[in-house]
Amino acid sequence: MRCSVCSKEAILELPVYKKRLCAEHYVQWYYEKTRDFTKKLTRPGDKIALAISGGKDSLALAVFFSQYQREFDVDVFMFHIDLGIPGSSQEARKVVEKFSRDLGMELYVYDLKKELGRSLPEFRKGSRPPCSVCGIIKRYLMNRIPRELGANKLATGHNLDDQVENFFKNWLSQHWDWIAKQKPILPGQGKLLTRIKPLFERTEKENTMYLVAHGYDLPGYKCRYSQPAKWKPIVEMIENEHPGFKLAMIKSIERFDYPVSTQELGECKVCGEPTSQEVCAFCKILGLNK
Ligand code: AMP
Ligand code: FES
Ligand code: ZN
C-alpha cells in the first residue's frame, strides 16, 4: 500500500477521504483537518485546560495542541485526575506525566485520594455503578479546578465513535435534549467553563494512528469498571458496508436542534459551584448535604 501523496509505504487507508498515507503525510493530514475544526472553537488569548485521561484520544489531543498552540496564540496546559483505580490509574498517570515531559507542556494532576481522602472505589455507595459516581466527580473537578487555575475553556478528547455511541443510547432512551447538547462547543456561563471537543470528527482509529505516526507506544490499560460499548460494533459494521456513514452521522448530530431544558443555574449552598439544585451532586456524594 503506497502513500497517495509521496508513494512511500502507507501506514493507513482512509476510505472516507479516499486516501492512503505514510506517517509523515498522515500527521500533516490529521493536523490540518483538526486545526480547521478547532479554529471555530478557540479565540486568540484563550487559556485552555486539556483534560487528559491517559487514553489514546486525549493523548492525541495533547499532541495536536502542542502544535496548534504555537500557530493560534492560545495558552494550554494538561489537567489529569488521578482517580486511584487499581490496575489503571497509576499507569495512566505515569503516561500522562511522560507526555507532559515529552511535549514540554505544563501538567496539573489532581490526586483524588490526596485531596479528598478517598479514591474512586471508596466512593462507591450501595448499588450505584462506579461509573456514574465517577462521571459526577470528573464533571465537577474538570470545571472547578481548571477554572481556579485560570482556564476559560476546557477541551476533552471525545471522539466521533464515542459521540455516535452516545447518540444511539440517547435516541433510544428519548433524551433528545442530551443529543442537542452533543456539540463540539458548549458555551459556559458564570462559573461554568466553555467546553470544547476538538476531536468531534476524528475517529478512535485516526487518534490512535496519530500517536503511532509520532512513534509513541500505545497505552494498554483499561478501567476495570468500563462497560463494553453496545453500539460501536454495529456502527462499525454499517461503516464497513457504507464508508462515510459515521462522518455523516456526526455532522447530523452536530446540527440536531431541539429545545434544551433551560434550568436556571444557581450556586451550591455548600461549595458555591454551579448547580440547578440546592446542593450539587458532588457535595451530595461527599455527604456534605446533611
Ligand atoms: P470518558 O468519559 O472516560 O469517555 O472521557 C471523556 C473525556 O474526558 C476524555 O477524552 C478526557 O478528555 C476526559 N477525561 C476522562 N477521564 C479523565 C481523567 N481521569 N483526567 C482528566 N481528564 C479525563
Ligand atoms: Fe471512571 Fe472508569 S474511569 S469508572
Ligand atoms: Zn507520504
Ligand code: ZN
Ligand atoms: Zn457543591
